[in-house]
Amino acid sequence: MAHITNTLATVDQLYRRNTLDALPQDLQDTIFYATQCLTQAAGILLRLPQSATAQANVVLARYWLVDSALANEFSDVSAATLFLTAKLGSHPCQPRDICNVYTYLLSPSSPLFQFPSTDPPPNDPSAYYLSEGAYTAFHNRILRLEARIVYSLSFDTHVALPHPLAITYLQALDFLSQPKAKVSQRVVEYLNTALLSPQLLYLTHQPNALAVAAIYSAARDVGAKMPDCAWWEVFDVDREELGFLVVGMRSLEGWVRKQRDEVEGLLGQGMVTRKGVEAEMRKRGLGVGNGGNGAPGPEEEDEEAAMMRKLDERVAMVED
Incomplete structure (x- = not known):
């Protein structure tokens, strides 16, 4: 691993x-x-x-x-x-x-x-x-x-970069029933944006957590329906860590x-x-x-x- x-x-x-x-x-x-x-x-x-x-x-x-x-x-x-x-x-x-x-x-x-x-x-x-x-x-x-x-x-x-993991997770989620190119591009954009964040997200969180947070943020942007269960736990990410990363990724522009x-x-x-x-x-x-x-x-x-x-x-x- x-x-x-x-x-x-x-x-x-x-x-x-x-x-x-x-x-x-x-x-x-x-x-x-x-x-x-x-x-x-x-x-x-x-x-x-x-x-x-x-x-x-x-x-x-x-x-x-x-x-x-x-x-x-x-x-x-x-x-x-x-x-x-x-x-x-x-x-x-x-x-x-x-x-x-x-x-x-x-x-x-x-x-x-x-x-x-x-x-x-x-x-x-x-x-x-x-x-x-x-x-x-x-x-x-x-x-x-x-x-x-x-x-x-x-x-x-x-x-170790989270980009390959994010695509693998999207495949497991059937790309959230969205066009593959559309949702994949949005996920990669969030992962690339996180590289610029002064919150040092890549130094404080493992790639699997970054990948899940990018998928969650991208799903909200494209209006995709996510599973009703706590699907992020399948990828070994807890709710608190996911919430912190989502806020960090989405706050850089402001x-x-x-x-x-x-x-x-x-x-x-x-x-x-x-x-x-x-x-x-x-x-x-x-x-x-x-x-x-x-x-x-x-x-x-x-x-x-x-x-x-x-x-x-x-x-x-x-x-x-």
């Missing part, structure tokens, strides 16, 4: 997650949601199967249970986890492909995290041009983070709207950055730290970027 179950987060890990940084809860949730969305967008552009991208989402969430979110740039952590899970699966990605995709998604030309009411950004290829020096720096950061993630997770990167209104400048104007979060914390009068692990600060990163830019300029002068 190990291949269809996951190692769940302990109470101590969930408690220490809130003490690793001085981050307020709303900023912590915003960082998590934005980084998971970035990972999903990168997986789509890299043409990875959803199973690989979903595993990257879960690995990223596990990593931030044991390490500070402010220790590294959020987009770098996303790229490293996606690179790691793709490499362990049947669809490995070239480092340059990952660097190119993330450079585009983080550029002003990317529509990711733009408000729906605003005009789409102009497509400026120079905004997401990746020089050789920038690629080398990005690649090195990914490799360093990959090693750190694997070490922090004690080399346990196994992730939470995102609320965050966009309350956390101005972080969600809706491009990818959330560590520099932006630190600026928001200073605005609130809070101390800023990097988790105490000796990670390079913004000044060191800016210096490295400046050095790489000068190197690129010299190479261009030599070529001319």
Whole structure:
């Protein structure tokens, strides 16, 4: 049964997650949601199967249970986890492909995290041009983070997803007497949405419970008639757990709207950055730290970027 179950987060890990940084809860949730969305967008552009991208989402969430979110740039952590899970699966990605995709998604030309009411950004290829020096720096950061993630997770990167179980359960329920494609798509949508939830549903519940909750929510949406008995108990899920998961899955949309209104400048104007979060914390009068692990600060990163830019300029002068 190990291949269809996951190692769940302990109470101590969930408690220490809130003490690793001085981050307020709303900023912590915003960082998590934005980084998971970035990972999903990168997986789509890299043409990875959803199973690989979903595993990257879960690995990223596990990593931030044991390490500070402010220790590294959020987009770098996303790229490293996606690179790691793709490499362990049947669809490995070239480092340059990952660097190119993330450079585009983080550029002003990317529509990711733009408000729906605003005009789409102009497509400026120079905004997401990746020089050789920038690629080398990005690649090195990914490799360093990959090693750190694997070490922090004690080399346990196994992730069991609830999607196959959900389809099996639907078959047992005769697809709730609904068109197979319609109800199956809605179930998968709920499971994918749960990956983005700051409630860490994939770290606190087993795949069978997530699958049952997605089926229950999808049945309500499509107006399907469910069995009159406590059918979820057949799949080893109790009523209390089912109720919690259903509320968690269905509440994410409202939470995102609320965050966009309350956390101005972080969600809706491009990818959330560590520099932006630190600026928001200073605005609130809070101390800023990097988790105490000796990670390079913004000044060191800016210096490295400046050095790489000068190197690129010299190479261009030599070529001319």
